[in-house]
Amino acid sequence: MAASTRIEGIDKLAGRERYIDDLDIPGCWWGMTKRSPVPRGTIREIRFGPGVDWSEFVVVDHRDIPGPNQVRLIELDQPVLASEYVRHVHEPVVLIAHPSRAMCRRAIREIEIIVDPEPAALDFRVPPAPEQIQHGPDNVLSHLTITKGDAERALRDAPHIIEGVYETGAQEHVYLETQGMAAWEEDGTIVVKGSMQCPYYVLNALTHALARDEKHVRVVQAPTGGGFGGKEDFPSVIALHAALLALKAGRPVKIIYDRAEDMACTTKRHPALVRHRTGVDSDGRLLAQQIEMTIDGGAYVTLSPVVLSRGIIHAGGPYACDNVSIVGRAVFTNAVPFGAFRGFGAPQSQFAGERHMDRIARTLGIDPAELRRRNLIRDGQTTSTSQTINDGTDRVAVLDTAIRLADAEKNQQEDRAFNASHPYLRRGTGIACIYHGGGFTGSGEVHLASRLHVAALPDGRVEVRTATTEIGQGMLTIFTDIAADRLGLDRSRVTIADADTARVPNSGPTVASRTAMVVGKLVEDACDDLRRTLGLDPVARGGAVTDAIDNWYRTHPDREPVGRAQYRQPPGIHWDDETYRGDAYGTFAWAAYAARVEVDLRTFQTRVLGFQTVQEIGKVLNETLARGQIAGGVVQAIGWALLEECVWRDGAMANAQLTNYIIPTAADVPPIGVHFLENPYPHGARGAKGIGELPMDGPAPAIANAVADALGVEPDTIPLTPERLMELMTHARA
Amino acid sequence: MRAPETHSTEIHLVVNGESTRVSVDTDERLLDTLRLRLGLTGTKEGCGEGECGACTVLLDGLPVNACLVPAVQAAGRSVETIESIAPDRLGHMLESGATQCGACTPGVVISSHWVRENPHLLRTHSIRELMAGNLCRCTGYDGIVEGLAAAIDAENPDTHDNGERA
Amino acid sequence: MKILTPNSIPEALRMLKDGSPDARPIAGATDLLVHWPDQRTSHAGPFVDLSRIDALRGHRWTEDELVLGALTTYWDIITDPRANDELPILPRAARTVGAVQIQTRGTWAGNIANASPAADGVPALMALDAEVETAGENDTARVPLDAFYLGYKQLNMQPGWIITAIHVPRRRCDFSSFIKVGTRNAQAITKVGAAVTHSDAGWRVVANSMAPTVRRCRALEDALDRGISIASPDALIPLLEQDLAPIDDIRSTAAYRMNVLARVLFHELAPVCPFIGTTSGRNAP
Numbered sequence A: 001m002a003a004s005t006r007i008e009g010i011d012k013l014a015g016r017e018r019y020i021d022d023l024d025i026p027g028c029w030w031g032m033t034k035r036s037p038v039p040r041g042t043i044r045e046i047r048f049g050p051g052v053d054w055s056e057f058v059v060v061d062h063r064d065i066p067g068p069n070q071v072r073l074i075e076l077d078q079p080v081l082a083s084e085y086v087r088h089v090h091e092p093v094v095l096i097a098h099p100s101r102a103m104c105r106r107a108i109r110e111i112e113i114i115v116d117p118e119p120a121a122l123d124f125r126v127p128p129a130p131e132q133i134q135h136g137p138d139n140v141l142s143h144l145t146i147t148k149g150d151a152e153r154a155l156r157d158a159p160h161i162i163e164g165v166y167e168t169g170a171q172e173h174v175y176l177e178t179q180g181m182a183a184w185e186e187d188g189t190i191v192v193k194g195s196m197q198c199p200y201y202v203l204n205a206l207t208h209a210l211a212r213d214e215k216h217v218r219v220v221q222a223p224t225g226g227g228f229g230g231k232e233d234f235p236s237v238i239a240l241h242a243a244l245l246a247l248k249a250g251r252p253v254k255i256i257y258d259r260a261e262d263m264a265c266t267t268k269r270h271p272a273l274v275r276h277r278t279g280v281d282s283d284g285r286l287l288a289q290q291i292e293m294t295i296d297g298g299a300y301v302t303l304s305p306v307v308l309s310r311g312i313i314h315a316g317g318p319y320a321c322d323n324v325s326i327v328g329r330a331v332f333t334n335a336v337p338f339g340a341f342r343g344f345g346a347p348q349s350q351f352a353g354e355r356h357m358d359r360i361a362r363t364l365g366i367d368p369a370e371l372r373r374r375n376l377i378r379d380g381q382t383t384s385t386s387q388t389i390n391d392g393t394d395r396v397a398v399l400d401t402a403i404r405l406a407d408a409e410k411n412q413q414e415d416r417a418f419n420a421s422h423p424y425l426r427r428g429t430g431i432a433c434i435y436h437g438g439g440f441t442g443s444g445e446v447h448l449a450s451r452l453h454v455a456a457l458p459d460g461r462v463e464v465r466t467a468t469t470e471i472g473q474g475m476l477t478i479f480t481d482i483a484a485d486r487l488g489l490d491r492s493r494v495t496i497a498d499a500d501t502a503r504v505p506n507s508g509p510t511v512a513s514r515t516a517m518v519v520g521k522l523v524e525d526a527c528d529d530l531r532r533t534l535g536l537d538p539v540a541r542g543g544a545v546t547d548a549i550d551n552w553y554r555t556h557p558d559r560e561p562v563g564r565a566q567y568r569q570p571p572g573i574h575w576d577d578e579t580y581r582g583d584a585y586g587t588f589a590w591a592a593y594a595a596r597v598e599v600d601l602r603t604f605q606t607r608v609l610g611f612q613t614v615q616e617i618g619k620v621l622n623e624t625l626a627r628g629q630i631a632g633g634v635v636q637a638i639g640w641a642l643l644e645e646c647v648w649r650d651g652a653m654a655n656a657q658l659t660n661y662i663i664p665t666a667a668d669v670p671p672i673g674v675h676f677l678e679n680p681y682p683h684g685a686r687g688a689k690g691i692g693e694l695p696m697d698g699p700a701p702a703i704a705n706a707v708a709d710a711l712g713v714e715p716d717t718i719p720l721t722p723e724r725l726m727e728l729m730t731h732a733r734a
Numbered sequence B: 001m002r003a004p005e006t007h008s009t010e011i012h013l014v015v016n017g018e019s020t021r022v023s024v025d026t027d028e029r030l031l032d033t034l035r036l037r038l039g040l041t042g043t044k045e046g047c048g049e050g051e052c053g054a055c056t057v058l059l060d061g062l063p064v065n066a067c068l069v070p071a072v073q074a075a076g077r078s079v080e081t082i083e084s085i086a087p088d089r090l091g092h093m094l095e096s097g098a099t100q101c102g103a104c105t106p107g108v109v110i111s112s113h114w115v116r117e118n119p120h121l122l123r124t125h126s127i128r129e130l131m132a133g134n135l136c137r138c139t140g141y142d143g144i145v146e147g148l149a150a151a152i153d154a155e156n157p158d159t160h161d162n163g164e165r166a
Numbered sequence C: 001m002k003i004l005t006p007n008s009i010p011e012a013l014r015m016l017k018d019g020s021p022d023a024r025p026i027a028g029a030t031d032l033l034v035h036w037p038d039q040r041t042s043h044a045g046p047f048v049d050l051s052r053i054d055a056l057r058g059h060r061w062t063e064d065e066l067v068l069g070a071l072t073t074y075w076d077i078i079t080d081p082r083a084n085d086e087l088p089i090l091p092r093a094a095r096t097v098g099a100v101q102i103q104t105r106g107t108w109a110g111n112i113a114n115a116s117p118a119a120d121g122v123p124a125l126m127a128l129d130a131e132v133e134t135a136g137e138n139d140t141a142r143v144p145l146d147a148f149y150l151g152y153k154q155l156n157m158q159p160g161w162i163i164t165a166i167h168v169p170r171r172r173c174d175f176s177s178f179i180k181v182g183t184r185n186a187q188a189i190t191k192v193g194a195a196v197t198h199s200d201a202g203w204r205v206v207a208n209s210m211a212p213t214v215r216r217c218r219a220l221e222d223a224l225d226r227g228i229s230i231a232s233p234d235a236l237i238p239l240l241e242q243d244l245a246p247i248d249d250i251r252s253t254a255a256y257r258m259n260v261l262a263r264v265l266f267h268e269l270a271p272v273c274p275f276i277g278t279t280s281g282r283n284a285p
Helices: A009-013 A100-109 A151-157 A199-209 A235-249 A258-265 A302-312 A347-362 A366-374 A396-403 A410-422 A446-447 A475-487 A516-534 A544-555 A623-643 A699-711 A723-734 B029-039 B091-096 B107-115 B118-123 B141-153 C009-018 C037-043 C073-079 C082-088 C090-093 C108-114 C120-129 C218-224 C231-243 C255-271
Strands: A029-035 A041-048 A058-060 A091-096 A111-117 A140-148 A159-166 A180-186 A189-194 A216-221 A253-256 A272-280 A288-296 A324-332 A425-437 A451-456 A463-464 A494-496 A562-566 A588-600 A605-616 A670-675 B007-016 B018-023 B055-058 B062-065 B078-080 C025-026 C047-049 C059-061 C067-068 C133-134 C141-142 C148-152 C162-167 C173-182 C190-199 C201-209
Touching: A009 A272, A009 B091, A009 B107, A029 A100, A029 A111, A029 A151, A029 A258, A029 C025, A091 A100, A091 A235, A100 A111, A100 B055, A100 C037, A111 C047, A140 A302, A151 A272, A151 A288, A151 A324, A151 C025, A180 A235, A180 A451, A189 A199, A189 A235, A199 A235, A216 C090, A235 A253, A235 A451, A272 A347, A288 A302, A288 A347, A288 B107, A302 A324, A302 A347, A347 A366, A347 A425, A347 A699, A366 A396, A366 A425, A366 C173, A366 C255, A396 A410, A396 A588, A396 A605, A410 A425, A410 A699, A410 C067, A425 A699, A446 C255, A451 C025, A463 A516, A475 A494, A475 A516, A516 A562, A562 B007, A588 A699, A605 A623, A605 A699, A605 A723, A623 B141, B018 B029, B029 B055, B055 B107, B091 B107, B091 B141, B107 B141, B118 B141, C009 C047, C009 C162, C037 C059, C073 C082, C073 C090, C082 C090, C082 C120, C090 C120, C090 C173, C090 C190, C108 C120, C120 C190, C120 C201, C141 C173, C173 C255, C201 C218, C218 C231, C231 C255
Parallel strands: A029 A253, A189 A216, A288 A324, A463 A494, A605 A670, B007 B078, C025 C047
Antiparallel strands: A029 A091, A041 A111, A058 A091, A140 A324, A159 A272, A180 A189, A180 A253, A272 A288, A425 A588, A451 A463, A451 A562, A588 A605, B007 B018, B055 B062, B055 B078, C059 C067, C067 C162, C133 C141, C133 C162, C173 C190, C190 C201
């Protein structure tokens, strides 16, 4: 079936899509945020400069918060506005609003936050000094373990033990539309509209801190210019700020971050340090994996425990090993809080795991692909959480297809000859085998209990009502097509309601590669339920559905027929949150990536010459959109692997500009080869599994492995900037 | 605090083929003139530092970042924004998946439009070099490059590719 | 804050005098307007916009010079077939500046006047022995570009004067090379850069992002002119250090800059200089 085109595509291409910054809201004032100048300390004084007529401004601080001064997410530790104490640079303290944005900019500089500084904890990799401890006895925010078999004993008996330490840096999302939110009060209801992934997260945060019930809060997603996780948790903060200003001002207030504020003050990917100690036999079979993963939790808990959870669950890789011990820690620091970012811990842990597989291969003198073939999970074997995999996917074939498409064996021969003769260019190929669990972890989806409605409209169309958001991934198109397909209607007869909490049920957040697989399935279920409501038999399609809608409205003109669906866990899934054992995900997507690189030994720059991906994602719902997800994810991951470095100074990002935080341009990346294998998942929409995060997991290790192949060094830290590679090579030579 | 000192002046320019008079602050950016004074919000602000290209418009037929152009420098000149592009020119980019979140898209389309209007540029430049001023975080660029290449091929049936154009 | 829009050079000079000492000329504005909403109040101004002055527009080829009017953009040179043919180092340098959207706006004269140590246009011009023509209310001057910088952001030009043109000798180079090592392939600020030419006038090696100003590497030029043997990239470093002093900043490190410049120059020069590199086989990278 030819891929249908993106529903809102022409509007976006023609520049007609209206993002929050494009909306002209009558009487709207501009809001701006004054932030902490230091990473830790007690607020002694807030000075409002004498050169400003403050009577023209609305000024909000923590005393203006009607409810608890807490951003409700997992923990309640993060204040909406700091009151007496600051825990990170750029922590919001005071908000102002004024009709003129230029006046806001001037006035914000006339506010001074005087803080008595205290010793900040800024390096999560080293144990804190006593004066840096601010959380529990040791600054550990979250501690999780996975145990399978007896890794300690198996390591004692293993013929070979291979160790490695791997490090990954923070990554900025760089969604092209910066964070923005508007708020106003309407008949006693506070309305918040803006750029976000998860309207009900925002609703949840607003009801809590504003001390209102759900009836008096309404959250509406505006068209959203990219998220990648950056608009999962953070929008709650800016939404609260806009709402507080709007309530005090008694008029609409809009906050739009400029790029510098967005980069410096919003969340990033958690930096991570991962240690591997692996026992193998002489054939390279994994006997024991001992893994320690530490992530920088930043100054507030945000989503760190769940990021850590997904990180450690994926840390062992798609391999069978009987003895596994994984320990994860999220450590408090006085860094600007880290948050959700595509992959959610799994890219960090799988970078380490896949680099480590290459180190094992090199140590034992086994071809890296062969080492992986020997260890990839076969049906009937278990993951590190003891989840039995039995999906019929041939994971070795996934890998071999990638190797074949990349022409890896031929390239490697050519590259050896090239490397022997070229004065300064060196080429190499690297692979990575990855997996990514779709949907929330463990019993997460059961707790979410996502809901979705499909209503029949009087004009004969059906409307899908869901809080799942379009953030560029193609949700509008996918859901339209699923509903059209399920009911046998033309896609023009299907419409998707705005993600407005006053109109749509809570379908859970737009995260975790769950949209097509989990919520898409709810679209199918709700369509089936609509059929039942209309009194149709389960296979009725097309004209029968349209006729039934006509008939319905003839007999019940005042009652709308609605099909309802709620998440039901597929049978046979068992997860134990206490022991971290069981079925971590309903299913995994599997992939193998092959990168070919060229390193310039004059400049230490690494160029990706070719990149091939093969993924088994259940069922491809829309080829164009799926390719876009993979190619886009791979390029974002190439950036993370080679270019994107957050430079930190005293807990603040020193390079918070697009001039100095470098993401790839079209001229920096090759065309990305995208190849799908299908093995439909019975509990996903039309057989789909998750796809969005998968491509973030594999490119970095594949590229680092390719550099290792080219140069014979072990690049264990990313981003592998030229400066870092130069140091590594100088060190290796010394 | 007094309001920031501003000086206004009236400029005349041709926007999307229409002769336009608009009063601007002498130090305002063309981007703000287009978005705030003329309501042409298709042109986006992505970074305000000439890096991302989301605000690309054509000034006298050449692509520029509207965030780096003082409005007064556009006086007497022609400006083409995304609003000037006919929807029937967008089919190739739609088919290829050139847009995802859409925030970079108007700038991408304007740059692509310029390349399509000047296919001779491909004798000296690759598509990827010509499009390197437009950052996109969603597509990985393949959807953009393929859509543009397809459009150029369709519009220049006699030209044959003699090299690695993309 | 004001932007003034003169229509002639005398008018511009008068405005600069009236606005002294804070008045500054602007042309393409690609450096000035970065983060403008936040920056605009930090300039006392006024800015004197030269873009309407016809006398500064365009470039022309005379018998022995390419003359770049002060408003000549990078794109003007990128798209000039004669420049590509005769002085290819100029379009090559121009194509590394930002991306097309910057190349169509940024001017060669602005690149000189902005005086960034990372300027990409300046080394190419300097390696061609370009001269800067400047004008004040009652006088004009012509200064070799390599004598135009007195220190970081300090120009060898009277206050209130402007650059009116750049004169590039149409001298045949039998070797020219432009090197830019940036953070990525386009839209990058130079971390390590150099322009190298050889002509009847001898060797020119000009480095950017390696010192407080774009600077000629005279010790290396002298060694090249004399044919002194240089066995390895490391052997270039003492020569480069006589003229350059790179620093650590958020984009790179001093060690990287020096090391990489030496390596890149070595491999650029080795194929054309018999006295550089080992006598046979593969050069050490």
